[in-house]
Amino acid sequence: MTTIRHPGDSPVLPDPGPPASPARRLTATALDAALLAVPLVIGALLVDTLGDANGGGQTDRIVFGFAAVAAAAGFWLWNNGRREGHTGSSLGKQWTGLVTRDVATGAPVGTRRALLRRDTEVVTDKIAAADGFAPLPPDSSVAGLRRRRLLGLAALIVVLGFVLLAGISIGARPMTFAEVLHALTVNDGSETDLIVHSLRIPRTVLGLVVGIALGIAGALIQGHTRNPLADAGLLGINAGAAFLVVLSIYLFGMTTPSQYLWFAFAGALLAAVTVFGFASIGGGKASPLSLALAGAAVAFFLQAMTNTVVLLDQTTLDGFRFWVVGSVAGRGPDVLWQVLPFLTAGVVIALASTPGLNVLGLGEDVARSLGTNVAVSRTVGIVAITLLTGAATAACGPIAFIGLIVPHIARAITGPDYRWLVPYAGLLGGILLLLADVIGRIVVRPGELQVGIVLALIGAPFFIALVRRRKLVSL
Incomplete structure (x- = not known):
């Protein structure tokens, strides 16, 4: 049957499709969780490999375990916070065609609300597009660009400090954090103090x-x-x-x-x-x-x-x-x-x-x-x-x-x-x-x-x- 439209009728909008099903949302959550688990699994394998039986030490396990947790936390903040809050979709939601938006306005919710899941709803990308959803535009002002670059430098300096600590703490001779701290603060000429000051610190600074x-x-x-x-x-x-x-x-x-x-x-x-x-x-x-x-x-x-x-x-x-x-x-x-x-x-x-x-x-x-x-x-x-x-x-x-x-x-x-x-x-x-x-x-x-x-x-x-x-x- 052919639909006859008359002047003055409202335009016929395309059908955006069914709402987001629980199975689809669960799949997106599972995909995000799997991605989040990757650095944690790698870290767990490294910590297990660095056991005492394999010549590892307490410092090695703590450093690599902390690095894995920090990497997972950073990925979570980026994927489920900034990315989902600004574009509406984490990686898992993007792959399953879902969008997170504000319940009242239908707009992106920002990083903090995306992490807290406050006053948000999940819909399909077709429904979001039909309602005029648009990602948050990046701050292209000079002040915004400078602020992002300075934050990036600060983050790199923090990472560099962590890597410097790892360079001083990790080596062929396993050490505990107590021994490393003793070498850095006391340095009374013990074996571990000599290793840290004569070998690891010069090598780390040169690197x-x-x-x-x-x-x-x-x-x-x-x-x-x-x-x-x-x-x-x-x-x-x-x-x-x-x-x-x-x-x-x-x-x-x-x-x-x-x-x-x-x-x-x-x-x-x-x-x-x-x-x-x-x-x-x-x-x-x-x-x-x-x-x-x-x-x-x-x-x-x-x-x-x-x-x-x-x-x-x-x-x-x-x-x-x-x-x-x-x-x-x-x-x-x-x-x-x-x-x-x-x-x-x-x-x-x-x-x-x-x-x-x-x-x-x-x-x-x-x-x-x-x-x-x-x-x-x-x-x-x-x-x-x-x-x-x-x-x-x-x-x-x-x-x-x-x-x-x-x-x-x-x-x-x-x-x-x-x-x-x-x-x-x-x-x-x-x-x-x-x-x-x-x-x-x-x-x-x-x-x-x-x-x-x-x-x-x-x-x-x-x-x-x-x-x-x-x-x-x-x-």
């Missing part, structure tokens, strides 16, 4: 500053080369450091990091200057493309020379293998104090160069029209990259993936503004390296897995995802 340096350097490299897959290896810095380390071992018989540190730094510096010089030949300026091509050419040449020297002498090969794997173990306070001035200078220069890097991101022609000296800005950036990457590589060897992964994570949080991206990248780099170092200490007890290997295991899947997702690789 922190090296992670910060590599994270910042990675952000600068990707910004100056306009290449989302760029890291220190692209500019030949790692290859230059490796070549002079091999020469110092082969020609002068150096065997410890404190001995060949200066050779590694000099090799990184020479490689960076060479790449910048080759990239400037012809047009008189170093463009992102010429920097990438010159860096690849110099890196391949230096790698060939390094392999040649390594094949000539077994002793050189043994010493080079210790350095090239990338590790913060076996480096004393002397190594930290030698590289700290260069790392500090590099961080200061990097932070000072961020406004110019923002302008360069608009394109060289636009940057020149705005009065920016492109050559000077790029030279300052290369100096900062050389100081940060050269000192970090000299101290701990070529540690891969931090300079590649961290800038993309920071960019996803802050956007393309390098005034915020660089500090975020530094903190994230320090957290990631320390976390990888802590994991490396416990997975093969009583031995250790070098931080470079752990980061490679983490970074390889991320690199594959980075290549496959065009959104991530766009700068």
Whole structure:
């Protein structure tokens, strides 16, 4: 039968479908609970694995158990609080087509009311759409953006403090929190006090500053080369450091990091200057493309020379293998104090160069029209990259993936503004390296897995995802 409509009749609205059934709501709740249980289950398995019979200690179990609970709580606040309160749907409700809204107004309820379930109702997404439901728009004001970024920095600082505590507390020799606290406050020369002060604190601080340096350097490299897959290896810095380390071992018989540190730094510096010089030949300026091509050419040449020297002498090969794997173990306070001035200078220069890097991101022609000296800005950036990457590589060897992964994570949080991206990248780099170092200490007890290997295991899947997702690789 055909329905005949007359002028003045109310419009016929589409049928939004039946209301949310109890079974559908129960399914959404079960999905959210399953997601919430993932970090708790992983934490429980880790705590069980770190039992006394497996060489674990009280501190290990408390740290990883607390980390699992904190991760679950953070996910709950984000999924069932902010996400459901602003968009109307947690992940479970989104997958089942449900929306949480205000009973009276039909609008989103906000984070607090979503967590408390106060004056809310759950309907299907079709009913919500028919009633004009719209997610809460993000606060796009300058003050709101600054507030979110500052809160993000504060959260990262809290996470960094937790990771620092884990780096001091967890190691091959299990300790209790009482022993760690005694070492930090009393330090009367007991065995555990010596382990904490002579081994773990210098190692943790060195890992922190090296992670910060590599994270910042990675952000600068990707910004100056306009290449989302760029890291220190692209500019030949790692290859230059490796070549002079091999020469110092082969020609002068150096065997410890404190001995060949200066050779590694000099090799990184020479490689960076060479790449910048080759990239400037012809047009008189170093463009992102010429920097990438010159860096690849110099890196391949230096790698060939390094392999040649390594094949000539077994002793050189043994010493080079210790350095090239990338590790913060076996480096004393002397190594930290030698590289700290260069790392500090590099961080200061990097932070000072961020406004110019923002302008360069608009394109060289636009940057020149705005009065920016492109050559000077790029030279300052290369100096900062050389100081940060050269000192970090000299101290701990070529540690891969931090300079590649961290800038993309920071960019996803802050956007393309390098005034915020660089500090975020530094903190994230320090957290990631320390976390990888802590994991490396416990997975093969009583031995250790070098931080470079752990980061490679983490970074390889991320690199594959980075290549496959065009959104991530766009700068």
